[in-house]
Amino acid sequence: MQKQAIFQSKLLPYALVAPQLAIVLIFFYWPALQAMIQSFLLQDAFGLSTSFVWFENYIELFKEPAYFEAILRTFFFSFAIAVSSLSFALLLAVMADKPLRGSMLYRTLLIWPYAVAPPVVGVLWIFMLHPSLGVLSRYLRALGIDWNPLLDGDQAAALIILAAAWKQISYNFLFFLAGLQSIPRSVIEAAAIDGARPMRRFWTVIFPLLSPTIFFLLVVNIVYAFFDTFGIIDTMTRGGPGKSTETLVYKVYTDGLLGGNLGSSAAQSVILMIMVIVLTGIQFRFVERKVTY
Amino acid sequence: MGSLRPPCVLTSPHSPFPTRYSPVQPMANVTLRSVRKTYPGGFEAIKGVDVDVGDGQFCVLVGPSGCGKSTLLRMVAGLETVTGGEIDIGGRVVNGVEPADRDIAMVFQNYALYPHMSVYNNMAYGLRNRGMAEAEIKTRVEEAARVLELSAMLERKPRQLSGGQRQRVAMGRAIVRQPKVFLFDEPLSNLDAKLRIAMRVEIRKLQRRLNTTSIYVTHDQLEAMTLADILVVMNGGQVEQVGNPLDIYEKPATTFVASFIGAPPMNLMSTRPEEIRSQLAGSAAADAGIVGIRPEDFVITDETPAGGLVLPLTVEAIERVGAETFVYGSREQEDQRVAATPGELPPGEVIVRIPGTQAPAIGARIRVAAVRAKLHLFSDDGRTRLKG
Numbered sequence: 001m002q003k004q005a006i007f008q009s010k011l012l013p014y015a016l017v018a019p020q021l022a023i024v025l026i027f028f029y030w031p032a033l034q035a036m037i038q039s040f041l042l043q044d045a046f047g048l049s050t051s052f053v054w055f056e057n058y059i060e061l062f063k064e065p066a067y068f069e070a071i072l073r074t075f076f077f078s079f080a081i082a083v084s085s086l087s088f089a090l091l092l093a094v095m096a097d098k099p100l101r102g103s104m105l106y107r108t109l110l111i112w113p114y115a116v117a118p119p120v121v122g123v124l125w126i127f128m129l130h131p132s133l134g135v136l137s138r139y140l141r142a143l144g145i146d147w148n149p150l151l152d153g154d155q156a157a158a159l160i161i162l163a164a165a166w167k168q169i170s171y172n173f174l175f176f177l178a179g180l181q182s183i184p185r186s187v188i189e190a191a192a193i194d195g196a197r198p199m200r201r202f203w204t205v206i207f208p209l210l211s212p213t214i215f216f217l218l219v220v221n222i223v224y225a226f227f228d229t230f231g232i233i234d235t236m237t238r239g240g241p242g243k244s245t246e247t248l249v250y251k252v253y254t255d256g257l258l259g260g261n262l263g264s265s266a267a268q269s270v271i272l273m274i275m276v277i278v279l280t281g282i283q284f285r286f287v288e289r290k291v292t293y
Numbered sequence: 294m295g296s297l298r299p300p301c302v303l304t305s306p307h308s309p310f311p312t313r314y315s316p317v318q319p320m321a322n323v324t325l326r327s328v329r330k331t332y333p334g335g336f337e338a339i340k341g342v343d344v345d346v347g348d349g350q351f352c353v354l355v356g357p358s359g360c361g362k363s364t365l366l367r368m369v370a371g372l373e374t375v376t377g378g379e380i381d382i383g384g385r386v387v388n389g390v391e392p393a394d395r396d397i398a399m400v401f402q403n404y405a406l407y408p409h410m411s412v413y414n415n416m417a418y419g420l421r422n423r424g425m426a427e428a429e430i431k432t433r434v435e436e437a438a439r440v441l442e443l444s445a446m447l448e449r450k451p452r453q454l455s456g457g458q459r460q461r462v463a464m465g466r467a468i469v470r471q472p473k474v475f476l477f478d479e480p481l482s483n484l485d486a487k488l489r490i491a492m493r494v495e496i497r498k499l500q501r502r503l504n505t506t507s508i509y510v511t512h513d514q515l516e517a518m519t520l521a522d523i524l525v526v527m528n529g530g531q532v533e534q535v536g537n538p539l540d541i542y543e544k545p546a547t548t549f550v551a552s553f554i555g556a557p558p559m560n561l562m563s564t565r566p567e568e569i570r571s572q573l574a575g576s577a578a579a580d581a582g583i584v585g586i587r588p589e590d591f592v593i594t595d596e597t598p599a600g601g602l603v604l605p606l607t608v609e610a611i612e613r614v615g616a617e618t619f620v621y622g623s624r625e626q627e628d629q630r631v632a633a634t635p636g637e638l639p640p641g642e643v644i645v646r647i648p649g650t651q652a653p654a655i656g657a658r659i660r661v662a663a664v665r666a667k668l669h670l671f672s673d674d675g676r677t678r679l680k681g
Contacts (some may be wrong), residue, residue, distance in 0.1 A: 186405035189372050194419035194466070194642070195393040208409040 038266035042171035057267040080227035085165035089172030114170035118231030153244025321473035329377030355517035437558035548675030582673030590667035598601035600665035629647035
């Protein structure tokens with residue numbers, strides 16, 4: 001239990017939290033409030049008049065099939081990014097956990113991609129997989145694959161998932177490695193003596209003991225896929241071709257800034273906000289209960 | 294496979310599979326032949342160890358920390374590679390054999406229970422890995438739980454158990470497997486003193502009942518003395534002495550063994566000072582460089598036993614522990630340090646163990662004497678015991 005601090009003066013504790021509070025209020029709650037207000041307003045096309053329309057923006061939004069498509073698409077992207085990034089990171093972490101020569105170098109190098117900004121990640125992958133410029137595209141064509149993510153929506157989606165998952169591998173790797181190293185060696189040795197082969201040892205002992213880490217990373221990765229993939233999508237596909245890579249966050253941007261429909265864009269932001277609150281709520285609930293085995 | 298081995302005491306008479314076992318338990322002696330362990334950096338952890346543990350015997354490896362006893366045990370388990378010599382379990386050299394295929398079970402210092410599994414599943418895990426039928430697993434686990442008084446806790450997770458209970462689960466996990474050999478790596482060192490003694494007795498009783506060959510590592514000489522059929526005293530990666538614990542106590546081969554086994558430790562003195570040299574002159578003992586006397590072999594007396602050793606002491610401290618009393622005295626004549634070994638007394642200090650609580654006052658000058666037969670004589674370097 002946390003110890004309670006006792007202050008002599010009544011003002012001092014408020015003064016101490018004031019800077020933090022100011023930052024949170026100005027940079028988080030103020031914009032959030034603005035978005036909420038905006039979501040109840042309707043502006044005409046030239047921005048000359050604004051009227052209060054209650055929930056009309058939300059109602060319009062839910063009447064729009066494209067919005068549901070975007071929701072489904074976002075869920076699919078999140079799932080695909082989280083699963084591929086988590087499983088690949090876990091594989092790397094399990095291998096890096098072995099006592100290898102130069103493992104420090106190996107581990108350090110694996111962390112680097114995390115320092116790359118999302119738009120740069122997008123540019124990197126576009127260079128490698130651009131239909132006419134990309135180095136890898138040539139090999140894909142040589143293999144008989146008609147590779148053109150600029151025209152093929154599914155391929156564009158695959159490209160986004162690949163780039164977004166790649167960037168998140170480092171982060172996941174770091175947590176998995178720490179998680180693996182916190183498993184007592186003697187437990188794994190006991191399993192070895194108990195006749196479990198390496199694969200069985202992994203699935204029956206190591207994996208269950210990693211489950212708190214896996215759960216934590218799953219939530220973090222979903223939040224990442226929801227929000228932080230904006231830069232990657234913007235540099236790689238701009239939501240296209242068609243709307244095949246337009247996620248909820250990207251739709252907020254296209255509808256609001258490009259389409260000029262600020263009311264609908266704000267309503268979408270509020271819905272996203274609720275989603276992230278729910279996700280974080282789940283996370284805290286479980287982390288506090290020390291989810292686990 | 295372990296699953297086809299005989300029942301020992303563990304399989305209850307109500308076992309649904311009574312006829313599957315053969316009535317004869319295969320021999321499981323463990324033989325180490327000039328076993329060596331050299332780490333890639335060149336550090337020699339084990340410098341050639343030869344030990345022969347007979348079928349059903351309880352062997353204890355004892356020594357100070359860093360002497361290589363745990364490394365040696367882990368080599369028998371297959372958790373460390375063997376860089377020289379041979380490890381033989383039940384007539385089969387197992388140097389390159391996986392831990393799982395050595396038919397051994399190990400109890401770890403920190404118990405190494407699977408934290409996400411119930412007590413039942415902790416014990417069943419090794420049997421399931423070997424493809425045993427669930428019905429038979431149930432019989433074995435329940436029987437082991439009954440023996441270890443864990444029956445009420447089979448559904449609990451390890452974190453809901455006390456230290457002693459976890460220890461018993463670790464034991465249970467070992468015995469349900471009915472392996473050829475039990476390996477114990479300081480299994481009692483995480484328990485409090487009272488529980489440690491109780492568990493020590495339990496382990497010995499259990500081992501007697503199951504009659505399974507066991508190797509037990511400890512740094513506690515009392516645990517070693519009380520548990521062992523064969524005691525192996527190790528120091529610096531080498532075996533100092535192997536034998537029956539009482540033989541070792543009565544005839545330690547080196548000054549290291551003399552001071553390590555027995556508490557309080559044996560008094561070791563150089564024979565160089567005139568006071569001692571003159572008393573030993575004219576006997577075979579005159580060649581000895583170091584003379585040792587157990588604290589209980591001294592008596593406070595004014596008599597001089599023939600051929601024995603008499604020392605005048607000033608009493609420095611008294612420790613009364615009820616049944617006996619330890620008298621710490623200092624010798625008049627300064628002595629140089631005999632050998633640097635753990636548990637050894639500071640130079641010039643002599644400890645005397647007398648029964649009861651009657652003791653001389655602090656500061657009193659007393660004479661202590663030991664008879665000739667109770668003198669342990671060693672060469673100058675302390676590495677050889679001389680016949681007295």
